[in-house]
Amino acid sequence: MSDDLKKGLEGVLVAESELSSIDGDAGRLIYRGYTIEDLARGASYEEVLYLLWNGHLPSEDELEPFTDALLEEREVDDDVLETMERLAAAGERPMAALRTAVSMFSAYEPEDDADPEDLDATLRKGRRITAKIPTALAAFERYRQGEEPVDPNSDLGLAANFLYMLTGEEPDDVAAETFDQALILHADHGLNASTFTSMVIGSTMADIYSAVTGGISALSGPLHGGANQDVMEVLIEIDESDLDHREWVEQATAEGRRIPGFGHRVYNVKDPRARILQERSKELAETGEDKWYDYTTTIEQFLTEEKGLVEKGIAPNVDFYSGSVYYQLGIPIDMYTPIFAMSRVGGWIAHVLEYQAENRLIRPRARYTGPQDQAFVPLEER
Ligand SMILES: CC(=O)SCCNC(=O)CCNC(=O)[C@H](O)C(C)(C)COP(=O)(O)OP(=O)(O)OC[C@H]1O[C@@H](n2cnc3c(N)ncnc32)[C@H](O)[C@@H]1OP(=O)(O)O
Numbered sequence: 001m002s003d004d005l006k007k008g009l010e011g012v013l014v015a016e017s018e019l020s021s022i023d024g025d026a027g028r029l030i031y032r033g034y035t036i037e038d039l040a041r042g043a044s045y046e047e048v049l050y051l052l053w054n055g056h057l058p059s060e061d062e063l064e065p066f067t068d069a070l071l072e073e074r075e076v077d078d079d080v081l082e083t084m085e086r087l088a089a090a091g092e093r094p095m096a097a098l099r100t101a102v103s104m105f106s107a108y109e110p111e112d113d114a115d116p117e118d119l120d121a122t123l124r125k126g127r128r129i130t131a132k133i134p135t136a137l138a139a140f141e142r143y144r145q146g147e148e149p150v151d152p153n154s155d156l157g158l159a160a161n162f163l164y165m166l167t168g169e170e171p172d173d174v175a176a177e178t179f180d181q182a183l184i185l186h187a188d189h190g191l192n193a194s195t196f197t198s199m200v201i202g203s204t205m206a207d208i209y210s211a212v213t214g215g216i217s218a219l220s221g222p223l224h225g226g227a228n229q230d231v232m233e234v235l236i237e238i239d240e241s242d243l244d245h246r247e248w249v250e251q252a253t254a255e256g257r258r259i260p261g262f263g264h265r266v267y268n269v270k271d272p273r274a275r276i277l278q279e280r281s282k283e284l285a286e287t288g289e290d291k292w293y294d295y296t297t298t299i300e301q302f303l304t305e306e307k308g309l310v311e312k313g314i315a316p317n318v319d320f321y322s323g324s325v326y327y328q329l330g331i332p333i334d335m336y337t338p339i340f341a342m343s344r345v346g347g348w349i350a351h352v353l354e355y356q357a358e359n360r361l362i363r364p365r366a367r368y369t370g371p372q373d374q375a376f377v378p379l380e381e382r
């Protein structure tokens with residue numbers, strides 16, 4: 001047993017995985033051997049889900065029944081919709097509403113009494129969760145806007161259907177493709193904090209609903225998935241400030257403020273997903289508002305070139321460009337992190353299944369630094 005302390009478990013190897021691999025110095029990400037660039041360019045989110053869950057890219061004959069099964073599971077129970085309505089009326093945050101929704105889905109799970117070791121049943125449950133998340137989330141947003149939920153549209157894939165359920169209008173091809181790509185880019189990323197949380201829960205052989213609910217909780221924090229919302233809030237703060245965006249960042253860094261969307265535990269260079277999202281942001285800016293793209297690229301240039309952050313290994317991560325992409329697609333800012341969850345759920349499920357196939361309870365230890373041999377004093381004498 002080693003007594004080396006690895007704060008934040010940095011660099012600690014705890015499992016073997018065939019799912020995704022990150023080269024933090026080269027800025028390279030692969031899912032099961034396929035580069036993120038190829039997948040983003042050529043696959044759909046459904047194909048990526050299939051790849052993560054089944055080990056290979058689907059043929060057309062394999063994809064069709066897989067997509068149909070996801071389509072069939074999109075509806076959520078009326079009780080869930082009612083809860084979304086109540087939570088929207090109470091002013092709940094969408095990420096918290098999503099956490100509640102997923103926890104609640106289990107009450108309506110048809111295979112609820114399946115053996116926890118039946119991993120095929122776990123995968124089917126995971127598929128149901130993945131199919132239902134967009135429906136619950138879009139319904140929450142509709143209620144928040146004072147509108148009724150929009151029923152899922154079985155002619156549309158998962159990404160386009162979510163945008164449709166959000167607005168009641170079919171998205172154009174650019175919006176649907178951009179959003180589908182964003183889902184692909186966020187689907188998996190090694191043992192990040194939320195995936196590891198799901199794995200820890202899964203390692204107790206708890207059910208997949210618990211594991212996904214835990215993943216959502218871990219993802220919500222500003223050091224992890226919550227950063228995409230923070231990036232957009234910073235861009236708006238800059239827009240509304242009297243300073244120009246360069247001066248604003250100069251002042252913020254002088255005050256020691258961390259810039260959301262910069263820095264990563266694994267990447268020492270620009271995240272490859274940020275490169276792809278930057279291209280999408282640029283394309284959207286060409287036909288819409290270009291100031292958000294301008295702000296992000298100038299900030300990146302200033303921080304990396306003039307402030308030398310890149311020499312310290314701090315570069316844009318996936319969240320830096322996703323915020324402005326979603327903003328340009330007209331998505332409300334506090335939906336960005338739930339959208340991350342809508343995608344990352346694929347990775348959480350894949351990792352839990354992979355780990356449970358050769359399960360060992362995850363249980364590290366802490367070095368005890370508290371006192372020894374305290375003399376106990378009864379309450380009335382303290
Ligand atoms: C999907 C994702 O989860 S991607 C990450 C999303 N999160 C963010 O974008 C939030 C902003 N970024 C951060 O807080 C961090 O970079 C993290 C949490 C992502 C990674 O953190 P760690 O690997 O633990 O690095 P740590 O927090 O120790 O920082 C190392 C150094 O970089 C600096 N640094 C890290 N991120 C930033 C940043 N965004 N802006 C300015 N400086 C930063 C720290 O101040 C520290 O400097 P120091 O050594 O001089 O004190």
Ligand SMILES: O=C([O-])CC(=O)C(=O)O
Nearest residue numbers: 189191192193265266318
């Ligand atoms: O890998 C990490 O630490 C953070 C994460 O989830 C990602 O970048 O997608």
